[in-house]
Amino acid sequence: MHSFRFGIRLKLVVFSSFLFAIPWLGYQYVWELETYLRIGQEQTMVGTARAVATALHERPALFDSQSAFLSDVKPGTDLYAYKIAYPIQLDGKLDDWQDYQALMLNYGEQNLIDQVQDYDSQSLRFAHMVGQYDRYLYAMFNVIDEQVVFRPNNSLRIDRNDHLQIAMTDENGQFQRYIIAPYKDGWVNAYLLKNEIESLQPDKPETRIQGQWRKTAEGYVIELRFPLAMMSSKIAFAIVDVDDPVSRQVEYTIGTANPSQEDSLGTVLVPSPEIENILKGLQYSNARVWVVDNHRRVLARSGQIQRSSGVQSEITYSNKQSWWQYIENEWLFPLYYRILTKPPADFVDDLQNAYALKGQDISQALDGTPSTLWRISPDNKAVILSAAHPIYIDKKVMGAVVVEQTTNGIRTLRNKALEKQFHFFLAVIVLGTLALFLLASRISWRIRKLRDETEDAIDTQGKIVGQILPSKANDEIGDLSRTFNSVLVKLGQYNAYLENMASRLSHELRTPVAIVNSSLDNLSSENQSPESRQYIERAKEGIGRLSKILTNMSEATRLEQAIQNNEREIFNVVEVLRGCVLGYQQVYPQRDFVLLLDNKSTTNKVTLSGAPELFAQMLDKIIANAVDFSVDRSLISLNLQYTEKHLSLQISNQGGVLPDKMQHQLFDSMVSVRQSQVTEQAHLGLGLFIAKIIAQYHQGEISINNLKDHSGVVVSLNFIL
Template sequence: MNRIRFGIRLKLLLLSLFLFTIPWLGYQYVWELESYLRTGQEQTMEGTARAVATALHERPSLFDSQSSYLQDVKPGTDLYAHKIIDPIQLDGLLDDWVDYRHLSLLYSEMQLIEQNEFYDPESFHFEHMVGQYNKYLYAMFEVVDDHLIYRPKNSLRVDRNDYLLIAVTDPQGAFRRYIVAPQQSGWVNAYLLDENPESLRPLTLETAIQGNWQETEVGYNVELRFPLEIMSSKIAFAIADVDDLQSKARKYIIGTANPNKSDSLGTVLVPSPEIEKILKGLKYSNARVWVVDKHMRVLARSGSIQDATGVRTSPAPRKRDTLWRRIEQDWLFPLYYQILTKPPAGFVDELENAYALKGQDLAKALTGDASSQWRLSPDNKAVVLSAAHPIFIDEKVMGAVVVEQTTHGIRTLRNRALEQLFHVIIAVVLLGTAALFLFASRISFRISKLRNETESAIDENGKILGNIPRSTTQDEIGDLSRTFHSVLDKLQQYNHYLENMSSRLSHELRTPVAIVKSSLENLSMEQNNGDDEQEKQQYIARAQSGIRRLSKILSNMSEATRLEQAIQYSERENFELAEILNGCTEGYGVAYPQNQFALHTHGIRKTLNGSPELFAQMLDKIIANAVEFSPKESTIILSLMEKSGHITLTIANIGPKLPDNMHEQLLNSMVSVREHQTEQETHLGLGLYIAKIIAEYHKAKIHIQNREDEKGVEVVIRL
């Protein structure tokens, strides 16, 4: 009967499955909660907009401005008086207009009213805007004029120079024209003109219209102020440019509308103080409220979107300073808000100084249907909900009410709910983690036991001392234990073969060596046949060469074993590294005259604990290897340096580079990368292996690599 096998991964998966349901449930909970809250907020906003619009229905006196009844609004002709926070100082410097300059309009070729010469935009144009503060209307003009002509002081004419023309209709509907034509920079007043539109004859000085005409490097600036009581909603401004001092003829007139025709005047919309009084009480409604006309221009507003958070959230109750409270504040909440987002203290409001609104909800409201819309702030920090409701007068839409709020209140409520939910999630995760920890501890104990059994089966030199017991557990660790048992069994058999191979090889080699040697001795004793003497000597030389090679093979094969035995019985002593290097380097110059040797100790004094003879033997093996692969007359450099708190000895030579993937294998036994061998020399690849054994005895690491300049190889010994 086959038993069902439960692997480790399957067991961990089964235990972890229930943890995946927690974030899913939390997500569903938060989504439903926020969805319901947003739906409720949207309905509340629509109700607020409906209530405000109800207070404005059928009240034509609030929309008695002629601009409110226009069928179409022409930008630049129909003006909007932006609400000014502080009064303007009439000095002609325009410093007080800095916060509103982005609302000004450019008047150029498209606003030409009269043109007597070819128009050059660089020679004459201006920027203009109007604003309202209390009961006054302010106007600014920044004029670019290549030739500024003032009115002569002895001249009664006001049209033979640059001038500003103003046309309005007074509250009784009468058409009035005023002109500003200064004789120099400074304070100015306007003159009331004759009623004849063709005449520019000044009648009286109008001191109610005051201002300042200030000359600039590129033209001049004009700032004006006049009370709203002298005008209705119709107005026009025009500036005439005169450049020729001889003819004094007008070149151009550019303006908002033709000031000489009463029926062509534009309009100016001033925010309604009556509507603002109605909205004043709504500043406590936790919303921003706009009232716009049918051209989407703002008539009044109340409240700030920064404070309109939607759902009002009471501050969290203050808890006692307990251990759990400190854990929440210092550990849990900082962790939660890596995922959650707190409502920002401030965000970019693109409608902060808006004089006209736009949006699908407002466009639909102006067709007669209430609507709402969600939008993101420009910096993506806030979600704003707006609801619009139409205002009806005589069954016609005269404007709309727009109410705005952010979702900061909803986000705050959501965060509080998630804080409590995360508490529960953490508790469940901790319990699940504890269960998994116990299970993992059991696995860790079994793996550690298998590791200890494996380590005890092999000694430090790699000799197999025994085998590990076979496991009967039907999982991955049990399979691993049984695999280790099988592998160690096979390795033990192979090691037994290797241990006997040396003695067998020695026995097999010594027999032919003895036969060859005895034959050569007999051959040397033959003196009878003198004719074959030279041929016999050749045979003798070849046989003796073979004997030497066979003997060297036997000596090299047993050298590593003898060295390990010598290391075991050698006594450690302290010796100076620099002295050993100096002595060995001098000896190498004598032993290898075909090469040069350079030693750089850089003044480093290092005392090692070990065997100076063995250390010199390690250097001999490395130097012999370097000499063999170096061209004649080349220099082998021994360098002692200190890097990262460690002493390194580098032996570098010029020559062929190491083959790829052979850097570490060259330190193993019986490994050689020589392309050819001479008949006189035998290489078994034991030299660097012996050097590695000696380096480990001195607690050093040896590494072979190609030089950075790619000109050869270097051996690095890290002490």
Template structure:
């Protein structure tokens, strides 16, 4: 069964192309997001450049020894991050949990001095350094299978488990300290003599204070000492003693050897001066890092969780209107089946970082600004970082790293897509509804036209009514008017055909009667003269019958002749002059006048056909005019057209028939014509119209304005 592809179905299928609109809009917004990301990247590099500009050529910010190291030794070169609250020196280590990711572990690979060969390493510890205000804090969580304290009343400070501290003072001199308590509790350090081979206490170092606390796995130590005690070089080492009898030292495990100044590690602490410079950037909607050339963090400002990238992360206020209810409860849940909301929380692996890494940082430390896009470990957020080098002279001493998430861009993209989807949804609903209504209206009008057309034609094909023309100015209205005109012409033609029998009967009855009566009488008359009379009458009837048949076939012969007619250029005025002179002799009961408003009227065509056209029109004019009346001809030129008018007085044209009289076999002559006159089959003006069409012209019949007669105007294109 063949599918009926109606207009409504076709328009419905075409309306499916409306779904390309949201796809194009979606692609456009995604492209816009890419441009926004490029813009954010350039902005970030610009921000990093601005911060780096404030730090260029300021060597005081990088005056620590660690800034000039060629290599950083992990576990030896220490990082002291800022601590939010002062450490309570109780040995319990609770306050250190906030910076626990920075705690370093030390084991057998970190033995800095062996006192006994092949000693069994039974100790390990965790350690880190922090800073609060003007103090360094240090913690040690030690795993030791046997803790040996200093013997009572013993003056020797190195014959028990103890902590060695080595540092360079402001004059770059090595200063050694030792903590060797008699028992757990509050501890202070002793200053050791300057000879690194010996461990003799020379003085109390009360600036170094803390607490030594026993634990189930060993012991813990918390210390505090002023930052001014060291110029930046520092080392810690724990010495393990396991035998309480001979108190032999086994080994020293630590960050570096405290007894050798050239082996000390460095301690890096975020620069207060740089932090003061960055303090104003905490409101810059980004996170800013300053690192040294070893990628260690010198300062930090801002939070990556609050850095939206653009100020677009606010939630839209809830509304009470009906539209806002529909948007919040119906539309947005539908949209966010495709869209994704920026997450409120995500894992920030660099939250407590003391050193940074990345391709952008490597290039910045090499002197080339760069940026880097990265995903968070939980794949919830995209973070953009931009790095710019900091110069001291011609040397790169560090870099500024600025970070932001793309949450702001994603929020702006979602807002744009929400508004776009609103518009697209409205356009699609209105467009589809409009197309369906339009299709319904069009198909209904076409069905009505079909029904009305079928209603005026009966089952036998006879036109039984009229089709009312539509008043609409569109194509269907034009089609309706064309149908109405076609049906009207068909009705007139059918009427003519229906009357053709009576017309032919009327035209043929007289000549046939004349022939029959003449032949009947001829057999009864013996006189040759009378027989000749009746033979002449019979011959006249036959001639009339022949004339009728010739008239009926004349149009067909003329169309065939025109197709083979040769064309030439001629002057219309000369042809009309010659014809008018002949008409004056052919129709002596009429007067003919010719007015020439153009000296020449050049045409391309056939002068014989033009003369035949004039014959048909003049014959009509003579027939419908009164005796002794005047038939006027006029030739003139308008622009590039030549016009010929033929005017006669007499009966007017029938109402509404002006445009139909030039059609085939249309005649409006009254009944009761003279039986001995020429036959009238309505072909004269039809033949004239064919000839005018051959010459690319037109013919128009109109009543005179004063209703005294008829004017026929033929128009031809002029030639040069």
């Protein structure tokens, strides 16, 4: 397996990742800029709230009619007339009130005004709210009454049955009382009572108070409407329950306040049309503006928070998209918005139907200190900023102006800025990385080219067979290429000297060897003592071995020269093998030789392109090794296998095995694994080296391995036909 290489290209790609620090810094810069934009938005909203409050300072008439001067507000007694979007159809079905169910107040035991017996919640309780549309005040009562008792048809009294009492101060500040007591379901009007406090006698009908009384399975529903001009700011409603149609005794009276006592009346706060007119121009200010009294009740409101995004961000749309817009919309923006967040198209507004406001900013404003507050919408989609400023009347805080905006505009501007920055960053990163990658590829290609030229210039035996072309580039790699070329030239000259040294040495030594050999022959022809003759014989044996060594030293060089000058011919491999095997049986009678041929080798003419005499010389070297490493009377087999594209010859012998990790080194020059001992033959480790040279000449490969049972050695020759 190849180990992982941390190459130049990969290194430059890794180092180019530091380019991502540029978008990170830009991203941090835009976030920091957004922080300052929010601070600026906060200051702007405080200024807007101050400007609106300035228009409301020292105008007590705007607050007096709204009962803002009360020191305390009692929930359920002091009512708030929520501004209704559409007129209520007085049909007693409460369908038009469904959007305002959260604003309805429940009245029960805690709102008892009078009772004759112990209170039973199933006997009487009701839900109630008031609302304002145009110049009218609407009221609804959903009454739970287990026994509904209407006014008898022939009765002049209106208080001995279930009825509704209304008490208010009119436009002139006069205390007035009314009763609604119908004969049956249907359209109803009120009766104005006489001025006597204890009297419940009707004075005259009041047609301005009109509505619908409808009986239900659990009780009845009352819907009313009367002009706001009838009253100032004080009012009370009370439901009177009569359950016994015989005795017609009043059992319970539950209401917002006691309608018989003027000083106990509650107030009703109606959103101020005067203040709304002042705020009307602010609906174009891209903000929602509230005006609250010192009890936090809403006096007026302008604008919608869904459209109050703060900073305006113009977005242009076109039916036709350019190719760049297509790339942005389809590829780039989806990638960018994995990090960025789009402002929500819609979010939950928890103050949409609010009639009273809460918050630390409002509390501080009512204490006389302008303040701001950041909050998140209930669905965590939008961030809302509110700024509150006090309203002064006679140096007293009588209310506050609250201005609200979301940060959607700032977020949109931030996203646009980051979109453009990301375009630039992406271009820098892509082009920078591509340039570095191309540079690294160019450098790597030149280095690999230099490496390949170096490898091809020297073969596996260390012989120089090629050259390195010097580069003309004036950089470090070009200088390295020229240095390698110079080194290779010098090594080639030195190798040529070494290659020729063997033949030169052999040539130079043959003359003195011949002189010594002839001198010994002359000495041996003379009469010598036995001892002298013994020394002469030993000297002649030494000269013979020295001559054999000189011959072996020049054999490889002569073989290479012969191969270079040899002309190829087509020869029959089987015939060469058979002739060689017959010769080996005569030369090595102590060994048994066998030639094994497969069916295809027997029936087909197996041929190779090369030189038969060289092929036989290769076999001689292999067989000589097999004989040297085998035992007497052992078998040496030659097994030939033939296919249309491949020829395989395996030569195996019984005897000693190869040392570990020596199989690939035995074919190198001057390598031998024979034991160091005196033999008749001189071995320089050139036999298998010569066999490899001849095998390569015949387009073949040679290898040597131990037999599987470790009983001997097998030499494998594979030729491509």
